Structure formats: C-alpha cells, structure tokens
Amino acid sequence: MNVLSARGVRKAYGANEVVSGVDLRVASGECFGLLGPNGAGKTTTLKLCLGLIRPNAGEIELLGEPVPRRAREARTRVGVVPQSDNLDPDFTVAENLLVYGRYFGMAAGDTGARIPALLGFAGLAGRADSRINTLSGGMKRRLTLARALVNDPQLVFMDEPTTGLDPQARHLIWERLRRLTQEGKTLVLTTHFMEEAERLCHRLAILDNGRIIAEGSPRALIAEHIESQVVEVHGTGYEAWMERAKAICPRVERAGDTVYCYAEDAEPVLQSLAGQSELAYLHRPASLEDVFLKLTGRDLRD
Amino acid sequence: MSLRWVAVWRRNMLVWRKLVAASVLTNLADPLIMLFGLGYGLGALLPSVEGMPYIAFFAAGSLCTATMYTASFESMFSGFSRMHGQKTWDAILYAPLVIDDIVAGEVMWAASKAWLTGSTILAVIVVFGFAASPLVLLTLPAAFLVGLAFSSIGLVMTVLARNWDFFSFYMTLVMTPMMMISGVFFPAERLPAPLLAVAQALPLYHGVELVRPVIAGRLPGQPLLHVLVLLGYAAAGYSLAIYFARRRFSE
Ligand SMILES: Nc1ncnc2c1ncn2[C@@H]1O[C@H](COP(=O)(O)OP(=O)(O)OP(=O)(O)O)[C@@H](O)[C@H]1O
Numbered sequence A: 001m002n003v004l005s006a007r008g009v010r011k012a013y014g015a016n017e018v019v020s021g022v023d024l025r026v027a028s029g030e031c032f033g034l035l036g037p038n039g040a041g042k043t044t045t046l047k048l049c050l051g052l053i054r055p056n057a058g059e060i061e062l063l064g065e066p067v068p069r070r071a072r073e074a075r076t077r078v079g080v081v082p083q084s085d086n087l088d089p090d091f092t093v094a095e096n097l098l099v100y101g102r103y104f105g106m107a108a109g110d111t112g113a114r115i116p117a118l119l120g121f122a123g124l125a126g127r128a129d130s131r132i133n134t135l136s137g138g139m140k141r142r143l144t145l146a147r148a149l150v151n152d153p154q155l156v157f158m159d160e161p162t163t164g165l166d167p168q169a170r171h172l173i174w175e176r177l178r179r180l181t182q183e184g185k186t187l188v189l190t191t192h193f194m195e196e197a198e199r200l201c202h203r204l205a206i207l208d209n210g211r212i213i214a215e216g217s218p219r220a221l222i223a224e225h226i227e228s229q230v231v232e233v234h235g236t237g238y239e240a241w242m243e244r245a246k247a248i249c250p251r252v253e254r255a256g257d258t259v260y261c262y263a264e265d266a267e268p269v270l271q272s273l274a275g276q277s278e279l280a281y282l283h284r285p286a287s288l289e290d291v292f293l294k295l296t297g298r299d300l301r302d
Numbered sequence B: 001m002s003l004r005w006v007a008v009w010r011r012n013m014l015v016w017r018k019l020v021a022a023s024v025l026t027n028l029a030d031p032l033i034m035l036f037g038l039g040y041g042l043g044a045l046l047p048s049v050e051g052m053p054y055i056a057f058f059a060a061g062s063l064c065t066a067t068m069y070t071a072s073f074e075s076m077f078s079g080f081s082r083m084h085g086q087k088t089w090d091a092i093l094y095a096p097l098v099i100d101d102i103v104a105g106e107v108m109w110a111a112s113k114a115w116l117t118g119s120t121i122l123a124v125i126v127v128f129g130f131a132a133s134p135l136v137l138l139t140l141p142a143a144f145l146v147g148l149a150f151s152s153i154g155l156v157m158t159v160l161a162r163n164w165d166f167f168s169f170y171m172t173l174v175m176t177p178m179m180m181i182s183g184v185f186f187p188a189e190r191l192p193a194p195l196l197a198v199a200q201a202l203p204l205y206h207g208v209e210l211v212r213p214v215i216a217g218r219l220p221g222q223p224l225l226h227v228l229v230l231l232g233y234a235a236a237g238y239s240l241a242i243y244f245a246r247r248r249f250s251e
C-alpha cells in the first residue's frame, strides 16, 4: 500500500520551474530517500507532498487524502523534521513538546504522558526543563525529531536530518531512525550523505533540476549505473598516466588533480600503477556517491 | 470557523505568562506616564474640556491609544519575530493547522493583550475617580474592538513585511498622525473639516468616541456607527491579512 504518491507534480516560482514533473511512490513501512544536489528541489518536493505549497500541476495523495485539498487531515498522522530547526526558543524542552501536541488537538495530559518516552528516545532524558538555547546542535536536532513524533505519526518527513551534526550525533540519529522503521513507521528523508542513504534507505530517488533521474534500492542503483570497482589516483605525473589509463579502463574521469578509473575489473589499472611510485592510489568498491556524481555531474550547483 | 486558532493563542499566552511582570510594566508605564504627566501638567493650564477636567477628557484618548499601540506592537513586532525570525509559524504549519488558523490566533492574541492594557488603564481611571458612573464598564468591550481593529491591521503589515523597517513607515506615517487627529489630546471637532473627515474615516477616532462618553457617564452618540467602523476595520484587516499570508506561505 502506498502512503504517499505523487504524479506529474510541477512547481514554478515565476519563470523558474523548480519541480518539473516528479513521480513518487512510497510504500508503507519503507524508508525512502530523496537525494539531490543543492537546489535540486528536495525541500520544495517535501513541502508539496505536505500540502504546504500549491503545485502548478500534478496529483498528490498523502495517507489516502488528496493534497493540498485535504492536506490538513493527512497531516494529523504525519510528522515533520524540517531542514533548519525551528524549535520554540521561548519554551523549555518539555514545553516545546506540550505546545506542539496542542496543535494536534492533544490534551496536556496525553502529551505529558508521552514526554518521558519521547525524551528517552531522543536521548534527552533529564533535559525536560532545559531552555532551547542551552542545547547543542545535536540535541536540538533530536528534540526536533521527538517533536515530529509527538502525535505518533504513521509517516515522518525528514529534510536533511543529520546535516551539521558530528559523527556521534549522526550515528545516534541513524540508530533511532532504524528503530522507527522497525516500529512500522514510514520515513521519507532527504540527504546529501550517500552513506546515510545507503545505510538507511530501502529505496532512493535522485532528484536533479526538479526531475527524478534515477530510482531504486541503493544496491540496484549501483549495479545499474556504475562499474563495480573504482581506483582513485593522484600524485606527480597523474596527467600522463591518465592518458595511458584511458586505453585500459572503460571510464576515466578527472576532478581537480585526482583521476577516477571505473571498471568491472580493476586488475589492468592496478598493474599499470604497480611501478609508479610517485602516484598514490586507492582501490575501492563503487559506492552510491559514485552513482550520484556520475548522474548529477561534478560541477558545483550554487 | 474552527477553533484550531486557540492553540496558537495559547502558545502566545504561555510565553506571555512567563514574562508577565516585564510585559505588563512596559505596556503600562508609557501610557500611565503620559496620562498623568500630560493630564495633570496640561490640565493645570486648561479649564475643563467638554465639561470635564482635562485629565478625565484625556483618559479616554490615552486608553484608546495605549490599546492601539499594544495591539500594533504585538501583531507587528512580536508577530514578525514569530513569523520571520523564529519560524514559529512554519513549525505550526506542519501540524494540522493552516495559515488562516495562525492569522486568526495571532489577531485574537494581540487583541487580547491590547484589551488587557485597556482594562488595566480603565482600572487606574476608576481608582483615581475619573469615571462618572458604572457605565464606564462599557469601555471593556470597546477596548477589545479597538484591539481587534489594530491587531488585524498590524498583522496585514506583518505578513507584507520583508524586514523590520517596514513597520516604521506605518508607525510614523499612519499611527502617529492618526493619534494627533483622532480626538486623543483635544476635541477632534476643533480640526478643520477636511482633517476631521480623515479622522472619521480612521478607526482610532471611533474608539475614542465610544470610550470618552462612557467615562463621563453618558452613552455614546452613535454607538452603532462607531462599533461598525471598528468591526469593519477588523474584518477588512483580517481578510487582507489572510489573503497576503496565504500568498506568502502557500505559493
Ligand atoms: N519561495 C521561493 N521562491 C523562489 N524560489 C524558490 C523558493 N523556494 C525555493 N526556491 C528555489 O527553488 C530551488 C529548489 O529549492 P529547494 O529548497 O527545494 O532545493 P533543495 O534541493 O532542498 O536544496 P538544498 O539541498 O540546498 O536544501 C532553488 O533554486 C531555490 O532557490
């Protein structure tokens, strides 16, 4: 069963079309990732799915409700972690949850009963009475996640849940998100971290210039779009070596002073490097990041 | 209309409760200093105005102006900080509320806070014996109407604003001149006819025209007209605020 579906969704700001015919289906219980470079339209797509902004064309259904017409009804069963935290700075940690529960029509008693569990989940037990400006970035992010769960949603949208966090905080969030999927919640997240997408998401879509250019499980995307082995080479004389590598490697790319060789069989490349002591290299299996860079290019977006 | 806006009102109320002492003090200090300073200072120089001591005459204007300022400051400066700086409105919109609910909650909140300012000044007026009869209690609904009108207009400014400077235009070019011609400091009937006509087209004049008679122990001359003008400004402001808020948030 699909908890979210979008068909032919378009959104333009003036003459600038930022979402150009997006199709999405997210099944119940799935963790779905939306990847894309800066400005690709990820946040706009999430806002469209939530019914916060009006599409110029297309159809969206969220938890069985047509969006934006009945988005409000759908949002009673949805949680949102926005790209930048907007916790209420006038309140303590617990008050943030209490007040947020009210927006869902929850009585203070009901929200209050959930608060210890929510704070435990967010690793914020004991911080109920802390003021927001005394929390670290990671704590704020976790509280935002707890806030998104206050109404026990079926589906949680997360816009770059771990951007700006240190590895410890990121791993903790990952662990919590996995727990949420185990509880049967559906997650839709956007991210720039390929590692995050590879670890968490059952299915991914890569968005570029408002269009979905690839879709599938992380494994399937790697298998479909890229050679299985990568050799990264840099050091003095890399340019001359690159010319020779082109003959023995099916796909060779250069970014700055690094050469990337993509091949199903990296053996010939490694042999050619054997005698080249001035060149440093790294041989590794292809990753989602390689797919991403192949499909969206290596140029900066903004 | 649904009551979802109440959650927004209660959010602002909870913040206010935490800062109540400072908030009440700053909201009242200014108007009361004006009331007693101007009231007794100028009053010493003036014979009675419209048959009452100057300070009793000025009390109505002072109460309405303070109510107007509280409504405007809350809906504009505090509202803009919630909408723009803190992104509180964005957070609320992920929940099952729509921008209309937020506008309603903000307008009602600013009107409530303004009403509290008006009511407190009313209490001072009564305690100092400027009120002639219990009829003065009609000031309570009148102050709420004044609050509602200026909260709605203020929120229109807020949802149109791109930065803080925007508000100073409205305050300097609209509110201050309006205060001068609306019968706050002297009877508006003393104004040249065209200026009086301008005053009569603006909400503050009608607030003063409702409150001054009831402080003096009389019923207002044309209560329905004054109430309708204030309600009209509230309704028009509210509709415009919703229109521009939708444009700002849902496009
Ligand atoms: N309200 C708006 N008015 C005009 N342009 C907008 C508006 N919101 C977004 N855009 C533009 O739409 C494009 C897509 O923005 P969006 O925020 O969806 O990208 P994103 O994929 O989330 O990027 P990032 O990774 O940087 O968060 C950008 O070029 C942005 O400038």
Ligand SMILES: [Mg+2]
Binding pocket: A042, A043, A044, A083, A159
């Ligand atoms: Mg974004």
